[in-house]
Amino acid sequence: MSRRLTAILIVALAVSGLASRNGDVAEAVAGNGAVKAVRCLAEARIDLLNGLFDSEPAGVVGADYQRATALPDGRVLWTFQDAAVRTGPDEIDIVHNIAAVQDGACFSILYNGTRSEPRPYFYDAETDPYARWFWPLDAAPGTDGRVYVFVAEMEEQGEEYLEHAVPVATRVVSLDGTTLAPVGKSYAPNRSTALYGWSVTSDASWTYLYAQCHRQFGFDLVNDIPAHDACARRVTVGRVPRGQVMDTPTYWDGARWQSDPARAVSIVDPTGRIAHATQIEWTGASFVAVDKLDDWWGRTITFGRSTSPTGPFVQFAAVPEPLKCSRLECNTFFATWVPTAAASRPENTLGWMISHNRWDGRVTAIYRPSFHTIPLSRFLPAGVVYPVEVPDDDGVPVLNVTAVAPAGPGHVTVFPCDRQVPTASNLNYAAGETVANLVMVRPDANGRVCFVSHADTDLVVDTSGGTAGGFVPLDAPTRIRDTRTGVGGPIGRLLPGQAVEVQLPAGVGPPVLNVTAVAPSGAGHVTAFPCDRDVPTASNLNYAAGETVANLVMVRPDANGRVCFVSHAAIDLVVDLAGRASGVTPIDQPTRIRDTRDGVGGPVRRLAPGEPVAVQVPPVDDGDGNGGADGVPVLNVTAVAPSAAGHVTAFPCDREVPTASNLNYAAGETVANLVMVRPDADGRVCFVSHAAIDLVVDLAGRWNDTFAPLDQPERVVDTRRL
CATH class of the missing domain: 2.115.10 (Tachylectin-2; Chain A)
Known part of the structure; x- marks a missing residue:
């Protein structure tokens, strides 16, 4: 033919x-x-x-x-x-x-x-x-x-x-x-x-x-x-x-x-x-x-x-x-x-x-x-270990991890891929809820960090920098307090306004803690502070009634190695020790540097969608006389009463808005997350929100030169686009 x-x-x-x-x-x-x-x-x-x-x-x-x-x-x-x-x-x-x-x-x-x-x-x-x-x-x-x-x-x-x-x-x-x-x-x-x-x-x-x-x-x-x-x-x-x-x-x-x-x-x-x-x-x-x-x-x-x-x-x-x-x-x-x-x-x-x-x-x-x-919704099936190669040129990466629209309630755990899955959680979610949290974890020898989710979910991972010696992670985060099971103290929920002491292991230094509020009786917040200080006005994590929420916390322990927690509503409290941050100078009394609800740090006015707002970050006095002006600030950022679902992005004011997000929220949901970002030459950090919100920013401390931030956070993976 x-x-x-x-x-x-x-x-x-x-x-x-x-x-x-x-x-x-x-x-x-x-x-x-x-x-x-x-x-x-x-x-x-x-x-x-x-x-x-x-x-x-x-x-x-x-x-x-x-x-x-x-x-x-x-x-x-x-x-x-x-x-x-x-x-x-x-x-x-x-x-x-x-x-x-x-x-x-x-x-x-x-x-x-x-x-x-x-x-x-x-x-x-x-x-x-x-x-x-x-x-x-x-x-x-x-x-x-x-x-x-x-x-x-x-x-x-x-x-x-x-x-x-x-x-x-x-x-x-x-x-x-x-x-x-x-x-x-x-x-x-x-x-x-x-x-x-x-x-x-x-x-x-x-x-x-x-x-x-x-x-x-x-x-x-x-x-x-x-x-x-x-x-x-x-x-x-x-x-x-x-x-x-x-x-x-x-x-x-x-x-x-x-x-x-x-x-x-x-x-x-x-x-x-x-x-x-x-x-x-x-x-x-x-x-x-x-x-x-x-x-x-x-x-x-x-x-x-x-x-x-x-x-x-x-x-x-x-x-x-x-x-x-x-x-x-x-x-x-x-x-x-x-x-x-x-x-x-x-x-x-x-x-x-x-x-x-x-x-x-x-x-x-x-x-x-x-x-x-x-x-193909919810890329990551429940229980499947998902390895992700992360940039580790600067030591331990600082990751913002987001669970997107999970199929049911549960949590995500992040760990080195050469270790077993730990019992600790890094972020907690309800069905359909998009939740982010900051995570610091050592990669394995191949530069991989592994993720496992309790429910089917999509996953977004952004890296905002790395720590070169200023953070010593635990390969298996240690649960040091769980009021549900009696780990680290008696079984029993925290009552509203009741301060509870959590003892840290000896020699930890400034700890990096993942703190979870479980099944709150009402809307409110948790504050962490050294037990030898008064309760500060700042919050570390915010929750709605019945909502299980986690956030990363850096706080100085008192002379006896204790950190105290107080909650606005009755909760069960879970505290996991993720490592120690020798390169961080924490503030005993976190400073509120912006609150759009009452005019702290600027005018009383909600952020409009897409409108960048600049926040002046003061230096942190670490006692060495330099005021810490060159350090990267550790900020607890809270979105209050959003008009719709969306996210907040933090970035140096002398840079373009990156595609990465720092915290995610649903309509009406008050959400907090820890943020570490380099200020511009004038000491300002900018924030932009996808929906109208009130913005609250608390200064919790600063990094010394052991933390290398990225001006443009890098999206490592977004399973919605795979």
Whole structure:
């Protein structure tokens, strides 16, 4: 059969909204002679990705079995099994595989040969069109700096193309990590027709190779259409150490990982199915699976989630197939994920894409993927340990951790990833409540901090700086008082106005405490202070009736190593010792430096939404005669009676407003959080609120030069955007 096909209908995408990168000329992948064109979109947004096609002068008008692999340098490798290249006004050539390298919003289109005689990008010399060809499967970066693409070697065993096409082996092509040019090829360690490498994903320790035999054509008939055979109903999995994709895998047999592939069991239920073309991706907290049920012959795309690479995958969504024309004319097949690096998308969504074609095989503009999103609320499942790599150049990072819209009441615990989960909590929340707290915790040797939540939640983590020697964290925070259980004192709730003493372990010095008010009898606040001083007017955490709230507290103990607490309403009190802050000079009587309700530090006036307000921060006298004017202040910031849900951001007044938040609130909810931020040259810290609030700022102390603040806090992770 001729490789030349006639285009019955070509409907080109409008090129308006597309732009060149670097002015009029976009830059191709350096050192790769297979680049036929560079296609630039207005932006890398999921609803614009179809602009990759009609990529003049490369002429790619359609393709199928699209896969996208995020690379360590931020680029994305795209591969396609078959692609249609326009070779003339009325002619299309089908190429058995092509690739594209995405850098930002620009795509370098890769295939061999010429525009008039295009040839495959992978295994060009070995390809005999329509008789023996090579279809790329999934890919993964290797630890050696190369990128490895798994490839199905296909053979036509019937009279016509795709009448009886079967895979005969699994191969691997290795690509240069910079140019993405092929530099090596071999059979896969498991070269069988099971096709290990159909879907590939990696967590922190392992790379998982999922297998599906891709026997689409020429077997048992379904409605007179050639369908898959029995092996296509199964998805099995092997694994190798992360990035060691040329190692021999071990296989999941239902109970353990072992060396015999014949004992591998399906991780999806094959009952009643024709095919499972499942694609599985590790998101950082869970494995998510997308599957066009029965692939060519089904009508539904399902989405599932599991905490294990071997399932079971609990379905969280299902959508009907997105047909481009009548189902009698059009087909959809092979749904897979769009990585975050490839395209922006709305919060709390995952990106996915699916192939389209006509049943009669005519090449039209239908023959190109479509791109979609699916809601995925509460990224972090309850009880799952989520590791996050944090900047630790300046020692122990200072993190603002926010739980967003949890599914139920509970708490988040933060700890070094090389330690067991401690019993202490770092922030507490009610169902649906967005809550933030400051956390200081040592990263493990790999620079990771781990998070675990009691309920499903989304998580936002911002870093505002680091402490180089001025803070000594405890790997396992110690619970030193719990009035519910009798830890550190008798069982019994604090009464309103009653001061309770909490004894610190010997030698702690200025402690860093996580203080939690549990089930308050009414609205109010808790104040912490040295037991040899009077109760100050400042507050450390604020609560509503029945609301469990935590906040980080830094306070000097008295000469006997005691810190006292008093509450406005009856509460249970929980105090966890997180470490000691030798680099902090605490104030015995915290100073209220701004209160918009009564005019302290400025006029009586609520903050309007989006209106920055400057607060003058006085020096802290540490007795050495310099007044502490150069130190970073420790502030307790309170949003009072917000007009709507939102957040407050603190920043130096000589800088732009950062995207990070310091405390989050619901409408009418009074919320406090500890904030550490560098003042500007005039000693001012600015605050901006998302909704109208009254603002209260208390000065609790200052850091010496052991704390290095970031002028622009860095967002480490936002699971709503993963």
